Amino acid sequence: MSLKCVQCGLKSPLYPPKSKCEKCGGALEYESISPESRKIKFSGKLRFWRYGSLLPPVQHIVSLGEGGTPLRKAERLSEKLGLRELYLKDETRNPTNSFRDRAAALITSNAIDLKYGTIICATNGNLGASLAAYCAKAGLICHAIVPKLVDVGKLAQMLVYDAVIEQYGETVDDSIHKSEALAEETGWYQATAELNPLVIEAQKTIAYEVSEQFGVPDWFIVSMGGGGTIYSIWKGFKELKQLGITKSLPKMIGVQPEGCAPITKALLEAHSQPIRSPKPFTRALAILVANPLQGKLAIKAIKESEGLTLTVSDSEIFEAELQIAKLEGIFAEPASSATIAALQKLVKNGKISTNDSVVCLITGSGLKATDVLQALTKKQKTVVLGLEISTKEKILRRLSRKDTYGYDLWKKLGKTVTRAAVYQHLKELSEKGLIVGYAKNGKKFFKITQRGKKVLHAIENLKLLL
Numbered sequence: 001m002s003l004k005c006v007q008c009g010l011k012s013p014l015y016p017p018k019s020k021c022e023k024c025g026g027a028l029e030y031e032s033i034s035p036e037s038r039k040i041k042f043s044g045k046l047r048f049w050r051y052g053s054l055l056p057p058v059q060h061i062v063s064l065g066e067g068g069t070p071l072r073k074a075e076r077l078s079e080k081l082g083l084r085e086l087y088l089k090d091e092t093r094n095p096t097n098s099f100r101d102r103a104a105a106l107i108t109s110n111a112i113d114l115k116y117g118t119i120i121c122a123t124n125g126n127l128g129a130s131l132a133a134y135c136a137k138a139g140l141i142c143h144a145i146v147p148k149l150v151d152v153g154k155l156a157q158m159l160v161y162d163a164v165i166e167q168y169g170e171t172v173d174d175s176i177h178k179s180e181a182l183a184e185e186t187g188w189y190q191a192t193a194e195l196n197p198l199v200i201e202a203q204k205t206i207a208y209e210v211s212e213q214f215g216v217p218d219w220f221i222v223s224m225g226g227g228g229t230i231y232s233i234w235k236g237f238k239e240l241k242q243l244g245i246t247k248s249l250p251k252m253i254g255v256q257p258e259g260c261a262p263i264t265k266a267l268l269e270a271h272s273q274p275i276r277s278p279k280p281f282t283r284a285l286a287i288l289v290a291n292p293l294q295g296k297l298a299i300k301a302i303k304e305s306e307g308l309t310l311t312v313s314d315s316e317i318f319e320a321e322l323q324i325a326k327l328e329g330i331f332a333e334p335a336s337s338a339t340i341a342a343l344q345k346l347v348k349n350g351k352i353s354t355n356d357s358v359v360c361l362i363t364g365s366g367l368k369a370t371d372v373l374q375a376l377t378k379k380q381k382t383v384v385l386g387l388e389i390s391t392k393e394k395i396l397r398r399l400s401r402k403d404t405y406g407y408d409l410w411k412k413l414g415k416t417v418t419r420a421a422v423y424q425h426l427k428e429l430s431e432k433g434l435i436v437g438y439a440k441n442g443k444k445f446f447k448i449t450q451r452g453k454k455v456l457h458a459i460e461n462l463k464l465l466l
């Protein structure tokens with residue numbers, strides 16, 4: 001096992017896990033496969049620590065029961081998409097409901113081994129929540145730097161697990177700089193995902209698990225923020241192949257939101273570096289990263305695997321979030337719902353064949369992003385409001401905006417009912433005192449009464465409750 005620069009190959013001591021190469025500034029990664037590892041056998045239950053022999057070594061194991069998450073065959077969703085084999089790797093089932101618990105287990109174990117008392121991390125949510133819980137378990141102090149925009153549920157987790165929370169910067173990019181400076185100043189253990197190569201090691205176990213639960217899929221879809229997650233999965237599959245455990249590799253698909261797509265842009269415009277988003281925005285806060293420090297690794301994973309990348313809009317993400325919930329019973333956070341939104345596009349445009357096998361990574365629970373939930377509920381309400389129950393209601397709504405006559409109403413209603421029916425409705429509405437007729441320009445005009453307005457208002461309120 002060694003810690004090696006991805007760019008120049010310079011080796012560093014295993015611990016403490018450094019953030020970048022001293023010589024060239026390149027990313028560092030653990031090389032876990034050696035000639036001896038061919039003899040390695042995984043042992044124990046399907047859990048994170050089953051793969052301990054392929055992880056950088058630790059003495060004290062901190063665990064809350066992470067990993068071993070279900071790989072769910074998404075039968076209803078795949079039927080809807082016209083796909084044969086679709087699986088969701090359900091990382092919401094981890095102890096703090098996200099995939100970051102794997103990283104937190106390895107990092108806190110390492111921090112205890114190295115006798116640190118405090119760890120620091122910059123986080124836009126999941127990692128902070130995970131580390132806070134694992135630090136609580138291990139008796140470490142967790143110092144979390146969060147940006148202004150962070151999912152409320154994740155913040156609540158950090159609070160309840162007793163992390164020291166400091167808000168710094170607009171996006172996590174700023175928080176990362178702050179954490180670097182603070183770690184330097186204080187000598188605290190650096191646990192930020194982009195600055196600690198153990199995170200990639202921990203997350204590669206997702207690939208190990210999938211290979212044991214299903215095998216190697218044709219496609220593996222991951223949403224991209226900082227860029228490390230897609231790379232870690234790719235690394236996991238590559239190692240399995242090197243070890244002779246599997247024979248093939250998946251093609252990696254990296255998804256980014258339209259409003260913040262520095263890695264996707266770089267790939268589409270053939271740049272080797274991520275293209276910084278000037279005004280990044282997405283409601284999928286877990287992947288709101290303007291300048292992904294591990295973007296180059298993500299690009300490497302996609303290129304090496306002959307995969308692809310694409311963007312999806314926020315509304316496509318929310319649509320997908322609802323579909324996963326309604327069809328599969330999984331409440332996924334927006335960032336991971338992006339994978340299903342992407343899959344939908346790729347099946348439609350034929351990039352993914354209906355016979356291909358696909359795994360989507362569901363990184364975390366939707367309960368962590370309740371502010372998004374509110375936005376979704378509002379959207380739901382407008383949708384329901386837009387649906388009109390009956391022609392009478394449509395007439396009332398028209399008349400609440402402007403007085404008019406029967407023939408005009410019939411045209412405005414799109415001629416979906418007969419003229420005779422419109423006159424019949426007008427007659428009944430008049431009889432109930434909801435509208436009243438009067439003569440103008442030789443025609444019979446109608447206007448809504450106070451009573452009519454009240455009834456219309458009541459209907460709208462009722463729909464809000466539906």
Ligand SMILES: [Zn+2]
Pocket residue numbers: 005006007008009010021022023024025026
């Ligand atoms: Zn280097």
